[in-house]
Amino acid sequence: MVSNNATCDGSLLSTDFQIAAKAFAEKWKKFNSDFPEWLWIDCSNRLGFAAHGVSDGYLSVQNVFFKVQSSLKEEHGECSSNDYEEPFDNATLVQSAGDDGHRYDFHIVYSFSYNVPVLYFRAHSCDGQLLNQDEIEKNLPTESAKVLTESKWTFITQQEHPYLNRPWYTLHPCGTSEWMKLLLANENSTAENRVEQYLISWFSVVGQVFGLKLPLDMVKSDG
Amino acid sequence: METEAQKYVWDGAIPLQIHLHDSEVTTLPPPSPALILAPRIGYLPLLSSQLKPFFSDSLPPGADTIWFEYKGLPLKWYIPTGVLFDLLCAEPERPWNLTVHFRGYPEHILIPCDGEDSVKWSYINSLKEAAYIIHGSSKNVMNMSHPDQVELWRSVMNGKLETYNRISSKLKLGITGDEFSGKPNPSPLKDQQSVNETEATAARKASRVPVRLYLWIVDKDFDDLEEAPNFDRWDQVSYINRPVEFYTEGKYFTLLDAVKSILPEFYPGSLNTTKAESKDEPGIEPENESHPVIKLLRIQGIEPKMEIPFSWVVNNLMNPDYFLHICLYIKAPKPIGT
Numbered sequence: 001m002v003s004n005n006a007t008c009d010g011s012l013l014s015t016d017f018q019i020a021a022k023a024f025a026e027k028w029k030k031f032n033s034d035f036p037e038w039l040w041i042d043c044s045n046r047l048g049f050a051a052h053g054v055s056d057g058y059l060s061v062q063n064v065f066f067k068v069q070s071s072l073k074e075e076h077g078e079c080s081s082n083d084y085e086e087p088f089d090n091a092t093l094v095q096s097a098g099d100d101g102h103r104y105d106f107h108i109v110y111s112f113s114y115n116v117p118v119l120y121f122r123a124h125s126c127d128g129q130l131l132n133q134d135e136i137e138k139n140l141p142t143e144s145a146k147v148l149t150e151s152k153w154t155f156i157t158q159q160e161h162p163y164l165n166r167p168w169y170t171l172h173p174c175g176t177s178e179w180m181k182l183l184l185a186n187e188n189s190t191a192e193n194r195v196e197q198y199l200i201s202w203f204s205v206v207g208q209v210f211g212l213k214l215p216l217d218m219v220k221s222d223g
Numbered sequence: 224m225e226t227e228a229q230k231y232v233w234d235g236a237i238p239l240q241i242h243l244h245d246s247e248v249t250t251l252p253p254p255s256p257a258l259i260l261a262p263r264i265g266y267l268p269l270l271s272s273q274l275k276p277f278f279s280d281s282l283p284p285g286a287d288t289i290w291f292e293y294k295g296l297p298l299k300w301y302i303p304t305g306v307l308f309d310l311l312c313a314e315p316e317r318p319w320n321l322t323v324h325f326r327g328y329p330e331h332i333l334i335p336c337d338g339e340d341s342v343k344w345s346y347i348n349s350l351k352e353a354a355y356i357i358h359g360s361s362k363n364v365m366n367m368s369h370p371d372q373v374e375l376w377r378s379v380m381n382g383k384l385e386t387y388n389r390i391s392s393k394l395k396l397g398i399t400g401d402e403f404s405g406k407p408n409p410s411p412l413k414d415q416q417s418v419n420e421t422e423a424t425a426a427r428k429a430s431r432v433p434v435r436l437y438l439w440i441v442d443k444d445f446d447d448l449e450e451a452p453n454f455d456r457w458d459q460v461s462y463i464n465r466p467v468e469f470y471t472e473g474k475y476f477t478l479l480d481a482v483k484s485i486l487p488e489f490y491p492g493s494l495n496t497t498k499a500e501s502k503d504e505p506g507i508e509p510e511n512e513s514h515p516v517i518k519l520l521r522i523q524g525i526e527p528k529m530e531i532p533f534s535w536v537v538n539n540l541m542n543p544d545y546f547l548h549i550c551l552y553i554k555a556p557k558p559i560g561t
Contacts, residue, residue, distance in 0.1 A: 009359075047440060047461055047488055047555070112465040113352045113433070130331075158334050160299075162464060165457045167334045174351055174361050 010181030011115035016195045020117075021059045021108065024199035031218040036061050038108075043163055058163060059108040059199075066210070068100040068139055101126055102139060104210070108199065109162055116176040117199060119206050120161050120168040133158065136169065141211035148209065171206060179205065225384050228539035232523050233384040235263035237308050239270075240318035243278045244292075247326055250281040258318065262382050263305025263523065264543055266342045267291050267298060269380060274323055287325040290333060295455050297329045300336050301345045302437075306548040309521040310437050310460070313451035313552065332457070343376050346544055353433040353545035354396060356466045363394045379543045387543060396545050429468050432537050433546045436463040436485055440555045441518065448519070451552065469533065478536050479529035482520070482551070489515045489553070519552040 012020060018040070025038040044056040107120040123131040133156060137145065148155060161168040183201050184194060204214045225233075241257045248254065257277045259270055271289045291298040293311055298321070302310075308319060328335070335341070351361040367375070371390050378386035438461040445451050454460065465485050469476040483490045520526060523540045541547045 044488075047438070047486075113356050160301075160334060160462070162462065165460075165462065166331065174355060174365075 008181075008184070010177035010179070010184060012110075012117065012195070012198050013115070014110055014112060016198075017110040017117070018055050018057070020195050020198045023196035024108075024203065025059060027200060027218050031215045036063055041107075041163075046163065058110070060105070062103075062105045064104045064106065066102050066104060066139070068102060102131065107161070107168070108203075111173050114173040114176060116173050116180065117202055118170055118173045118176075120159075120170045122168050133169065140209065144209045144211060171209065176202070225388055226539050230384060232540060232542075233262075233264060233382055233387075235305060235524060236260040237263060237304060238318040240320050241270075241274060241291075241323050242320065243281060244322050244324045247283060247324060248281050249283050254278055254281045256320075257323075261304045263303065263308075264379065264382070265304050266300055266302075266346075267304055267307075268300045268336050268338060268342055271338065275325075278323070278325070282325055285326060288328040288336070289338075290324050290328055290336070292322045292324065293319075294453060296457070297332050299333060299457070300342065301334060301349075303542055303548065305523060306437065306542075306550065309524055309550045310439070311454075313519060314448040315524075339380075346376065346379065347372070349544035349546060350394075354394065356431045356433045357396050357545070363396070367394070391543070429470050430534075431466040431468050432481075432533070433541075434465060434467050434481070434485065434549060435546050436465070436549045436551060437461075438463055438486075438551045438553060440515075440553050442555065444554055445518070451518075467533070476533050477530050478520075478527060478533050481533045481536075482517070482529070482549075489555075515553045515555040517551065518554050519550075521550045522547065 021038075021040055025040065028035070028038050038059050038061045040057055041060050042055075042057045046056065103124045103126075105122050108117050109120055110116075111118045123136055125131055125135075131139075137148070137156065140148070155172055156169055157172055158167045159170045160166065180198075180202060183205065184198075200214065200219060203212075204219050207214060237260070239257075239259045239261050241259060243254055243256075245253075254277070257274055259273060261267070261270060268289055274289070275287065290300070293307075296311070298307055298311075308315070312319065334345075347364065351364045354364045355361045371393065374386060375390040377383070378390065439454065439459060440461070441452060443452065463485060467481045467484050469480070469484070517529075520529070522536065525540075527536060527540075537547050
């Protein structure tokens with residue numbers, strides 16, 4: 001990469017992605033200890049033989065449980081234990097047919113085209129069925145449904161997952177660097193700090209689509 | 224404005240022999256296969272308007288969603304037809320025998336396709352991505368007027384190169400001039416446009432070129448393309464969507480340099496693109512145990528020499544979405560430590 005002003009233009013260098021990912025996962029674990037952990041999925045061996053020190057991979061969290069929006073007055077606080085539960089195993093899920101929850105898998109993948117992270121996700125209903133786009137959008141918090149319809153920078157589409165070769169849902173990244181630039185402009189931090197803070201700032205926006213709000217302590221750069 | 228090579232690419236077509244899948248045949252005798260010339264730069268679902276009338280009498284009742292398979296492999300409709308052919312037929316099969324389905328869309332393998340609109344959307348999306356890679360912004364594509372967008376898409380769909388060049392030149396996505404090809408004085412007639420464009424976008428900085436690489440790693444060797452193994456799962460293909468970056472001044476940047484920059488894993492000695500030219504003979508990698516060997520590199524149906532200038536390859540062989548689609552077969556040693 002050529003640009004030296006990493007993150008000043010709202011983008012993230014590919015070589016910094018893993019650093020940012022690690023910082024994000026660690027902070028997440030610290031401040032959202034009730035949540036499933038984000039794990040780095042190493043793909044540097046995906047071409048079939050050992051890579052030569054080239055890091056390649058993505059962040060993954062599985063089985064994030066969401067209650068289905070039963071009414072419009074549902075409230076969304078911070079990530080408190082009301083919003084999610086420990087991941088179920090399938091056996092329990094099958095038995096409790098009345099259970100109205102959805103399980104989400106989220107992946108944060110680096111886009112080499114847009115030089116920004118991209119959120120990929122899929123959702124299962126309690127019986128293990130994959131949800132389609134209508135079902136997903138129907139169950140998003142009302143305020144995020146509003147964000148999706150009003151703003152042109154984030155919309156849900158189905159795209160091929162770059163590592164899994166399968167269709168996954170994703171938030172389109174073409175506007176990401178623009179709003180990240182605005183977000184990062186407000187922070188007076190060092191370049192190094194910016195990299196570590198990048199995914200946290202990014203997820204503080206992207207997570208809202210799903211009603212996930214980061215604890216304030218986590219968002220604070222010195223935290 | 225168009226180059227000779229560009230004309231060849233746009234006129235390129237693949238003869239298809241399309242069979243209706245047995246499970247969807249409800250008539251006796253079964254319908255004969257359809258013979259169609261499919262444009263290289265086109266997309267398979269766009270053949271629907273020709274195929275549907277042809278097979279509609281044989282179909283069971285129900286709603287139609289068209290999809291194609293080759294030897295059991297569902298074909299990704301968002302990959303241009305020519306690229307699919309280059310990738311899946313190491314030894315070109317003519318006509319190419321495909322199976323068409325109108326039922327039972329494999330939604331867990333393929334992105335949904337609601338006909339022409341989906342294909343158009345996918346194309347424009349790809350164009351946006353390319354614009355972002357080249358300019359750091361998709362604005363030129365997003366701000367395109369609606370009539371221009373419609374006309375651009377129609378030109379791609381109907382293979383109208385002249386119209387395409389007229390509209391797409393407004394997007395200012397000219398990637399590089401011809402100065403890398405080593406010609407001291409490019410002919411003013413041919414290169415006027417590209418020279419103007421590079422002058423406009425300060426030639427000193429690096430160029431980023433949109434590339435989609437389809438990489439198939441084979442573990443057994445083959446000398447003859449006919450002996451190349453088939454693949455039946457998409458998992459066997461690595462899809463690498465990475466821009467190639469190079470400086471528009473100074474070094475002569477070859478196709479091999481581009482491959483190396485996308486796959487540094489294969490070339491441990493050349494992690495930075497300023498490689499020692501003397502060390503390796505372009506195109507022919509040393510055949511030894513630990514080094515992967517390029518068995519086949521194919522772009523638009525041809526196998527260009529590895530030492531030709533990358534800028535020539537891009538300007539002449541890219542698809543209308545401004546991406547250069549490269550199919551690569553590599554023979555790699557067995558995985559280490561697995």
